Amino acid sequence: MPEGDTLWRAARTLHAALAGQAVTGFASSLPEVAAAGRGLRVAGRTLERVEARGKHLLMRFSGGVTLHTHLGMHGAWHLYRPGSRWRRSPARARAVVRTEAAVAVCFDPPVVEWLGPLAESAHPSLATLGPDLLAPDFDAETAVAGLRARADAEIAVALLDQQALCGIGNVYKSEVLFLCGVSPFRRVAELDDVVLGGLVATARELMRRNLGPGTRRTTALGQARGLFVYGRAGRGCLRCGEAVRRTVQGEQARATFWCPRCQPGRPGLRAGSNMDPEETAMTMTERERRLGLHLPVAVSGTDSAGSSFAEVTRSLNISARGIAFECRHRLAIGARVELDIRLPPALRAHFGGGDVYRVKAAVCRLEEVAEQDIHRVGARFLAAAES
Numbered sequence: 411m412p413e414g415d416t417l418w419r420a421a422r423t424l425h426a427a428l429a430g431q432a433v434t435g436f437a438s439s440l441p442e443v444a445a446a447g448r449g450l451r452v453a454g455r456t457l458e459r460v461e462a463r464g465k466h467l468l469m470r471f472s473g474g475v476t477l478h479t480h481l482g483m484h485g486a487w488h489l490y491r492p493g494s495r496w497r498r499s500p501a502r503a504r505a506v507v508r509t510e511a512a513v514a515v516c517f518d519p520p521v522v523e524w525l526g527p528l529a530e531s532a533h534p535s536l537a538t539l540g541p542d543l544l545a546p547d548f549d550a551e552t553a554v555a556g557l558r559a560r561a562d563a564e565i566a567v568a569l570l571d572q573q574a575l576c577g578i579g580n581v582y583k584s585e586v587l588f589l590c591g592v593s594p595f596r597r598v599a600e601l602d603d604v605v606l607g608g609l610v611a612t613a614r615e616l617m618r619r620n621l622g623p624g625t626r627r628t629t630a631l632g633q634a635r636g637l638f639v640y641g642r643a644g645r646g647c648l649r650c651g652e653a654v655r656r657t658v659q660g661e662q663a664r665a666t667f668w669c670p671r672c673q674p675g676r677p678g679l680r681a682g683s684n685m686d687p688e689e690t691a692m693t694m695t696e697r698e699r700r701l702g703l704h705l706p707v708a709v710s711g712t713d714s715a716g717s718s719f720a721e722v723t724r725s726l727n728i729s730a731r732g733i734a735f736e737c738r739h740r741l742a743i744g745a746r747v748e749l750d751i752r753l754p755p756a757l758r759a760h761f762g763g764g765d766v767y768r769v770k771a772a773v774c775r776l777e778e779v780a781e782q783d784i785h786r787v788g789a790r791f792l793a794a795a796e797s
């Protein structure tokens with residue numbers, strides 16, 4: 411997925427190929443974007459420069475006109491010679507900028523829009539961006555203050571907040587926390603300025619290092635693997651050998667990868683923050699009693715098509731009211747699920763002494779985990795009489 415460094419590389423490549431040239435044509439598979447391009451008479455303007463701001467790409471044309479794209483998870487800018495074959499379908503080309511020498515095509519961006527000279531300063535996402543980690547005038551103190559302002563957020567969630575500082579995506583988030591030995595579940599308020607400053611400096615250093623050609627890497631050159639933890643759930647930590655864990659965090663349920671031994675802190679998924687609105691009314695004492703587990707757990711129940719299923723989930727969280735877990739099967743709201751949780755010895759007393767804790771629950775919340783075909787399920791415990 412594109413992160414700040416990807417966008418900087420794309421902007422640099424597009425700038426080198428196109429800056430200073432006259433635009434000979436603009437097209438888009440989105441009728442309103444194509445019409446806006448015609449209205450602004452983009453053809454005939456000069457493409458002055460291409461820049462990245464965090465994960466946004468801004469193509470500047472003469473007369474103060476800007477094409478703004480955000481690549482999201484699956485978007486990409488491609489550069490072609492006129493007449494050569496594109497690597498994605500033209501139907502997915504949301505922006506096509508032609509000059510005599512080149513054709514720049516943006517495929518599948520979730521955001522593509524034209525901005526007039528005054529639009530940027532009032533733009534809801536562009537005007538509120540925090541300091542850009544890759545900008546030459548990057549200000550680390552402002553970035554730390556931006557994180558600090560999100561005192562209650564888990565650090566892994568705060569690092570993705572582009573209004574605090576911009577450029578970090580999911581890969582760098584996990585890698586930076588690992589390299590700094592910081593648990594992704596720590597609240598910003600628990601971390602001092604030295605730790606926050608270290609995270610910011612490490613992110614900047616890693617992203618700058620990856621501005622050159624080649625695949626993204628956070629490990630030293632010459633090592634077999636390019637990344638320490640991202641995408642490596644279940645495999646051994648490159649430092650200590652412990653199994654790397656994966657969970658999802660934040661309202662957008664973004665994946666976090668981490669090593670529980672190298673990044674000590676509170677265990678597991680931070681208590682079902684997405685489970686149900688009533689939970690926000692729980693007292694601190696109840697919050698502290700919640701328990702997060704990261705264990706292979708057997709789950710069985712009935713899926714949305716009415717057939718029974720059983721699978722092993724990698725991520726599970728229990729609170730006083732219910733349970734949250736990740737599931738590959740399609741469940742429906744209201745579906746009954748039965749979970750067999752295999753408990754580690756230290757937790758058996760807490761749950762009554764057996765090594766398997768069986769719960770029955772009803773699904774009350776479903777969320778798609780963006781990057782994989784997995785759903786995050788929130789389920790409320792069923793009372794004995796109901797089950």
Ligand SMILES: [Zn+2]
Binds near residue numbers: 647648649650652670
């Ligand atoms: Zn480790």
